[in-house]
Amino acid sequence: MAYAALDYFAIDELFTHEERLIRDTVRELVTTRILPGIGKHWSAGTFPHELVPVFGELGLLGPSLTGYGCAGISPTGYGLICQELERGDSGIRSFCSVQGSLVMYPIWAYGSEAQKQRYLPGMAAGKIIGCFGLTEPDFGSNPSGMLTTATRVPGGYRLRGTKRWITNGSVAQVALVWAKLEGKVHGFLVPTTTPGFTATDIHGKWSLRASVTSELHLDECEVGEDALLPGVSGMRGPLSCLSQARFGICYGAVGAAMSCYDEALSYAKDRVQFSKPIAGYQLVQQKLVDMVQEITKAQLLCLRLGRLKEADKLQPGQVSLTKRNNVAMARDIARDARDILGANGVTDEYQCGRHMLNLESVYTYEGTHDIHTLVVGQDVTGMAAFDS
Numbered sequence: 538m539a540y541a542a543l544d545y546f547a548i549d550e551l552f553t554h555e556e557r558l559i560r561d562t563v564r565e566l567v568t569t570r571i572l573p574g575i576g577k578h579w580s581a582g583t584f585p586h587e588l589v590p591v592f593g594e595l596g597l598l599g600p601s602l603t604g605y606g607c608a609g610i611s612p613t614g615y616g617l618i619c620q621e622l623e624r625g626d627s628g629i630r631s632f633c634s635v636q637g638s639l640v641m642y643p644i645w646a647y648g649s650e651a652q653k654q655r656y657l658p659g660m661a662a663g664k665i666i667g668c669f670g671l672t673e674p675d676f677g678s679n680p681s682g683m684l685t686t687a688t689r690v691p692g693g694y695r696l697r698g699t700k701r702w703i704t705n706g707s708v709a710q711v712a713l714v715w716a717k718l719e720g721k722v723h724g725f726l727v728p729t730t731t732p733g734f735t736a737t738d739i740h741g742k743w744s745l746r747a748s749v750t751s752e753l754h755l756d757e758c759e760v761g762e763d764a765l766l767p768g769v770s771g772m773r774g775p776l777s778c779l780s781q782a783r784f785g786i787c788y789g790a791v792g793a794a795m796s797c798y799d800e801a802l803s804y805a806k807d808r809v810q811f812s813k814p815i816a817g818y819q820l821v822q823q824k825l826v827d828m829v830q831e832i833t834k835a836q837l838l839c840l841r842l843g844r845l846k847e848a849d850k851l852q853p854g855q856v857s858l859t860k861r862n863n864v865a866m867a868r869d870i871a872r873d874a875r876d877i878l879g880a881n882g883v884t885d886e887y888q889c890g891r892h893m894l895n896l897e898s899v900y901t902y903e904g905t906h907d908i909h910t911l912v913v914g915q916d917v918t919g920m921a922a923f924d925s
């Protein structure tokens with residue numbers, strides 16, 4: 538069944554020609570190269586590595602960065618890439634978010650010229666894969682409490698600690714590890730072949746199964762002085778990267794929701810019960826209309842987010858509010874779509890069950906739903922309900 542992307546308010550007209558072109562290219566890629574095999578990868582718990590060079594060729598890795606082999610497209614264009622990739626699978630979008638927003642962006646923004654030359658062209662081409670090590674077993678929502686340390690040694694630094702839930706961890710050639718040096722958080726670019734660095738995969742996930750998630754062990758891992766990201770210190774470093782990645786998640790969640798809506802609508806038109814298609818019953822229509830309403834609102838939020846970012850006016854609270862809204866919206870829609878598909882909705886023949894489970898991770902990572910509530914709560918009241 539051909540994909541009919543929901544655009545109830547003709548938002549398409551508000552994108553530039555280039556943005557539509559990029560979006561349509563990725564839409565086609567998802568239809569022809571991702572969707573045919575994603576179910577098998579998800580069931581097997583494997584990541585489709587064969588797609589990485591394709592992402593590189595199409596300029597999907599770090600696409601809104603400039604120079605160093607990056608495409609330099611608009612933030613809205615980047616968002617639309619995330620939207621389309623997540624129509625395929627949240628794990629695929631996660632791969633690109635980590636690579637582009639969580640590793641390439643900090644190298645581009647805070648790295649030395651030598652670090653940029655060493656990593657960015659290869660990462661843009663998909664020849665070097667990166668991972669972002671912030672979360673630890675005992676520090677998730679409060680990463681500033683991290684226990685991982687860096688100490689100065691002759692010629693560089695020695696890293697000690699454990700990072701958990703790290704996307705791309707065991708397939709990366711470089712890990713951006715956040716560690717405390719003399720009590721202050723700094724980023725270190727650790728080649729994953731460095732002695733003392735190991736990555737073990739986390740198995741048994743029932744979410745984001747087509748994405749690699751690992752634990753990183755830094756056991757007396759010594760890196761050179763050139764590993765330190767020189768341009769940033771303190772929590773501003775990792776938090777600014779997360780803001781970039783959350784921007785993409787806001788759009789990505791819309792893509793997952795659009796996929797579920799499309800599937801539910803076409804299923805409801807075909808599925809006959811009590812002598813007519815279930816799409817003709819009021820209760821089913823209400824679910825479909827709720828989906829149209831919530832997706833449309835989320836699409837408009839994304840568009841505004843992109844334009845604010847382009848004007849350099851975007852505030853972190855606005856990103857938090859949109860991540861909070863859009864991911865919760867997509868999670869609800871995936872569940873309702875699964876309901877409309879009845880028993881068929883629990884099989885891997887359809888997309889919505891996979892989206893529903895994937896979105897549980899998206900709801901939790903990059904700041905949980907509730908943490909974003911507290912971030913916006915602090916923004917509007919001026920009072921912190923948590924230690925930020």
Ligand SMILES: Cc1cc2nc3c(=O)[nH]c(=O)nc-3n(C[C@H](O)[C@H](O)[C@H](O)COP(=O)(O)OP(=O)(O)OC[C@H]3O[C@@H](n4cnc5c(N)ncnc54)[C@H](O)[C@@H]3O)c2cc1C
Nearest residue numbers: 669670671672677678702703704745898902903905907923
């Ligand atoms: C598949 C996957 C991939 C990931 N990839 C990465 C990655 O690449 N790099 C990385 O660094 N991390 C990654 N993460 C980790 C992710 O960012 C964390 O899981 C997230 O920050 C939440 O931390 P936690 O799991 O420790 O939950 P916790 O912080 O323990 O939170 C548990 C619950 O408590 C709530 N809570 C916590 N504090 C408060 C409070 N003050 N007030 C009210 N409620 C509170 C939370 O909202 C949540 O509901 C990934 C996670 C997953 C699942």
